[in-house]
Amino acid sequence: MTCHRILFALACLWSGLGSAQSATLRVDLQHGGDARSEHYAIERVVVEPLPWPGNPARPIDDSNRGTHRFEVIDPGTGKLIYSRGYSTIFGEWRGTDEAARTERSFQESLRFPMPEATVTVRISARDAANAFAPVWETTVDPKALDVERVAAPAPAAPIAIHRSGPSPQKVDLLLLGDGYAADELEKFEADARRLVAYLFTVSPFKERAGDFNVWALTVPVPVSGVSRPSTDTHRASTLGVRYDIFGSERYALTLDNRAWRELAQHAPYDVVQILFNSETYGGGGIFGIFSTVAADSDWANYLFVHEFGHNFAGLADEYYTSPVAYAAAPATRVEPWEPNVTALLDPAQLKWRERMTPAAPLPTPWPKTDFEAFQRENQARRAKLRADRRPESEMSALFTAEQAHVEGLFEGQPQAAAIGAFEGANYEATGYYRPQMQCLMFTRSEAFCHVCRDAVEDIIDLYSRDARP
Structure with missing residues (x-):
């Protein structure tokens, strides 16, 4: 794209935002520590x-x-x-074995409207x-000499x-691309x-x-694909998107906050989802930061919506069939x-409770x-496919058969449509409960449960509607 076309497109974006809007200030941080402690340090302050x-x-x-949660406060009035x-990548890493024996830091950013004077930023x-x-x-002093303004x-x-x-009256979803070569921009x-069209077939996005508003932005890489x-x-x-984050082979994130922020700042965004160019099932989502999806996976539609549910609405995973899910649960739960x-x-x-099915x-x-019982057997099949490094098509076929079995198991159950408290959620088999028997946060189904839909709508309202009465 020529410079003239880029400048014209950016000018159109500016005009669509409204002249009364303030500038955007971004505070880039280092968030580090280990399993026992954490600390923060400012890396830089940027005017986008x-x-x-x-x-x-x-x-x-x-x-x-x-x-x-971060808060921007007027230090004079306390307003x-x-x-x-x-949520944070550091917070996820903090639960790993590595965090028990070493310190590490991760990049994070806080974005907010440009204040008129010095403010207190509290986490x-x-x-x-x-x-x-x-x-x-x-x-943070927005007029400080070391604020980066260009x-x-x-x-x-x-x-x-x-x-x-x-x-200002819409949720701006920005889709960034990673792993696309110069001949793959189309x-x-x-x-x-394709993925946005699918998103808008799923309630409540439909x-x-x-x-x-949905925007897409990428720049080419030398060789197609991402690291695994x-x-x-x-x-x-x-x-910087790659698989094997924190030793989980299907978990795909970027740990290079600066890289994606530097690209994202050239488009309006409230929320970011990264499409990475791969057919291998994988993705991830961090609430309020970003989510990722393998764009060519046979399960890309499901992954797109599921990971967006984490990133956009802070939805928990409701599945619990990892090996630790069958361990004895603690006596109490927070x-x-x-x-x-x-x-x-x-x-x-x-x-x-307001959604509960009576009785x-x-x-x-x-x-x-x-x-x-079925999932124990299925997890063993998955482990063997991984160990034998079988083609991705075989893993995809296993997922298809798994979903068909689960849907058949649930069909006709007396409480199949009920909203109650179904034990098994949040990675644990006991002690945590999900609202409905089925939901795309539980299995690879095609619909959110009613409670998840409500939770998504609350965040849509936050970015697009007036204050609650």
Whole structure:
């Protein structure tokens, strides 16, 4: 694309954002520590090249989602100016064996509308009771001499995949691409259009498509594909996406926050999903940060929506069939912050009590024993396919057969459509409960349960509607 076309496209984006919008300030951090401690340090403060795309009517996040929350505060009056909940890659790494024996740091960013004067930025994290408690704060002066105010020229122009209106009244979803070579840029656009078209067939996105703008942006890599170290596959990558994150072969993230932020700043965005050019099943999602999906996987549609559910709405995984899921559960559980799982069986305290099916028993019965017996056998089949390094098509066929078996098992069950509390969720077989028997956060089904739909709509409202009365 020529410079003239890039400048013209960016000018169109600016005009669509509205002249009254402030600039966008980004604070890049290092978040480090180990299993016992954590610390923060400012890396840099950046003025992004596009105006703030967010909803001016909802600067304060009242969703109570995320492992962390950051707040922007007027130090003179104590007034809260802006806040958002989010989760962190550091927080996930902190639960690994590596964190018990070494320190490590990860890049993070906090984005908010440009303040008029110096502000206090405070980060809170969940304590042992899952309540937010302050862990770090600093002051940020937007007029400081070391604030970076000039961005590198845009390497490409964003593509408008789905346009509904000015950014401040819409959820701006930005699809970044990684692993696409120079002769695959049209493929990236086609992948983006295909996956977005599918997203808007799934409720509640189907009904709320008019509340979204969707953009796509990528720059080419020298060789097609992304790294998968477990198969000795290594590729130079624009955004740093790779498989085998934290030793999990299908978990795909980027740990290079600066790389994707530097590209993303050239498009309006509230939320980012990265499409990476691979047919191998994989992806990941971190609430309030980004999510990823293998664009050529046979299960790309499911992965796109499932991982977006994590990233956009903070939905918990409801599945629990990893090997540790069958270990003895602790005697007590802390109530999760995620909206779609619970440790409470008291109908008066249940998060989704207003959605409860009348007279549904708690816990709600389902064919749990049969499901777990099948999954033990299926996990053994998966392990053998991995060990033998069988073609991806065989793993995909196993997933297809697995889903067909589960749907047949659930069909006709007395509580199949009930909203209750079904034991088995949040990676554990006992002690945690999900709202319905079936949901795409539980298996590779095609629909969210009603509670997950409500949770997604709450976040759509946060970015596109006026404040709650």
